[in-house]
Amino acid sequence: MSHVFHRSSLSQPPVVSHGDGIYLYDQAGKAYLDGSGGAAVSCLGHSDAHVKAAIKAQLDQVAFAHTGFLSSSPAEALAERLIALAPGDLDKVYLVSGGSEAMESALKLARQYVIEIGQPERTRIIARRQSYHGNTLGALATGGNAWRRAPFAPLLMDVSHVSAVYAYREQEPGDTHADYLAKLVAELEAEIAKHGADTIMAYVAEPVVGATLGAVPAIEGYFKAVRAICDAHGIVMILDEVMCGMGRTGTLFACEHDGVAPDICAIAKGLGAGYQPIGAMLCTGKIHDAIARGSGFFQHGHTYLAHPTACAAALAVVERLVDNGLVAGVSAKGETLQEALNAAFGQHPHVGDIRGRGLFRGLELVEDKDTKAPFDPSRKLHAKIKKAAFDAGLICYPMGGTVDGQRGDHVLLAPPFIITDDQIGTLVDRLSTAINTAVQ
Numbered sequence: 001m002s003h004v005f006h007r008s009s010l011s012q013p014p015v016v017s018h019g020d021g022i023y024l025y026d027q028a029g030k031a032y033l034d035g036s037g038g039a040a041v042s043c044l045g046h047s048d049a050h051v052k053a054a055i056k057a058q059l060d061q062v063a064f065a066h067t068g069f070l071s072s073s074p075a076e077a078l079a080e081r082l083i084a085l086a087p088g089d090l091d092k093v094y095l096v097s098g099g100s101e102a103m104e105s106a107l108k109l110a111r112q113y114v115i116e117i118g119q120p121e122r123t124r125i126i127a128r129r130q131s132y133h134g135n136t137l138g139a140l141a142t143g144g145n146a147w148r149r150a151p152f153a154p155l156l157m158d159v160s161h162v163s164a165v166y167a168y169r170e171q172e173p174g175d176t177h178a179d180y181l182a183k184l185v186a187e188l189e190a191e192i193a194k195h196g197a198d199t200i201m202a203y204v205a206e207p208v209v210g211a212t213l214g215a216v217p218a219i220e221g222y223f224k225a226v227r228a229i230c231d232a233h234g235i236v237m238i239l240d241e242v243m244c245g246m247g248r249t250g251t252l253f254a255c256e257h258d259g260v261a262p263d264i265c266a267i268a269k270g271l272g273a274g275y276q277p278i279g280a281m282l283c284t285g286k287i288h289d290a291i292a293r294g295s296g297f298f299q300h301g302h303t304y305l306a307h308p309t310a311c312a313a314a315l316a317v318v319e320r321l322v323d324n325g326l327v328a329g330v331s332a333k334g335e336t337l338q339e340a341l342n343a344a345f346g347q348h349p350h351v352g353d354i355r356g357r358g359l360f361r362g363l364e365l366v367e368d369k370d371t372k373a374p375f376d377p378s379r380k381l382h383a384k385i386k387k388a389a390f391d392a393g394l395i396c397y398p399m400g401g402t403v404d405g406q407r408g409d410h411v412l413l414a415p416p417f418i419i420t421d422d423q424i425g426t427l428v429d430r431l432s433t434a435i436n437t438a439v440q
Helices: 049-059 073-085 099-116 137-142 146-155 177-195 222-233 254-258 285-293 308-323 327-345 381-391 421-439
Strands: 016-020 023-026 031-034 090-096 124-128 160-162 200-205 236-240 264-267 279-284 351-357 360-365 397-400 409-413
Touching (some): 073 308, 099 200, 099 264, 124 137, 124 177, 160 177, 177 200, 177 222, 200 222, 327 360, 327 421, 360 381, 360 421, 381 397, 381 421, 409 421
Parallel strands (some): 124 160, 124 200
Antiparallel strands (some): 016 023, 090 279, 360 409
């Protein structure tokens, strides 16, 4: 009997033994191809020598120093490197221990910023339906997934949620791209007008929606339009790249695809590649300077901020991603994965959509391909796919509630950037077995 409080109290997972490349092995010796990088975390696989060496070297110096007293060389070097690579006017890095912390920090920074510039009436956040921004209360409130929010709804702040930018289901038949974009823009502007522009603190979105929608990029032109709206109304633009950033979509920062830069950006997951828990919130010099000239103190913090060992690991990860060209290879490998998925599932009667960018791909399951009708939620198809895939030696990331937080199923794929073409073939073969087993 395990004393670990596992994610599910109904079963105990096998215990991992070791990792090698894109594979994980349990104590019984079974190998699992990590087709989702856990939760889009393990971008370098599970045995990267450069990152492990950096961790060991840092431990020989110092494992931890509290940021209330001391900074560290790894933190300073990591922040310098991230800003050198970051888009737009991002200029400062607040280093935390994961994605939810990064998003909570982003929300609190946006609030403190508007106070510091004399606009305390700005309290409202606008986010999107079917988004996911973390599991702390502020981040959960900002997210738009009904299933995750429901048990904690009485504890959550009031947040406005606009359309998910989900063309597969939301673009009306006969609407052109321009028509759909115009409707999205009008909806956002109407929501701002409804509450008054001077009450809106921040707009929050994932450039490519991951866990709750299954690798859905925004349509072309959407984020440029949002950026213009935020600028016009003095709204802080926060982009959540916790899952889709750090090279996952083919550029180091996912927003580079859309030709925009945020005022605040959250990253995590691939930043540490699973070797250490770490996340970061990046902000513009304008936001940082408003606090520096005002109260001079960000009223927020966690014990493990800028943990030296975690920062050393993350710096080594960034070196692998950028200096060793792994991000540069993601787009081509992503196309190979997309082609393999199209070949296997393009005519599948229960795969309605195959989407994504880079090595961040999703498949949406439907009961009827022509009508796009989802499976009955009581079937828990996503859970059956996850189990069948795991039995077949594949780790993937199926989720339910794709359509509205209750109905719909998808599978998210986010394999390590070191995956080979042959391994892509193995991944797709095992996924095909799992989906066909589950839909029977």
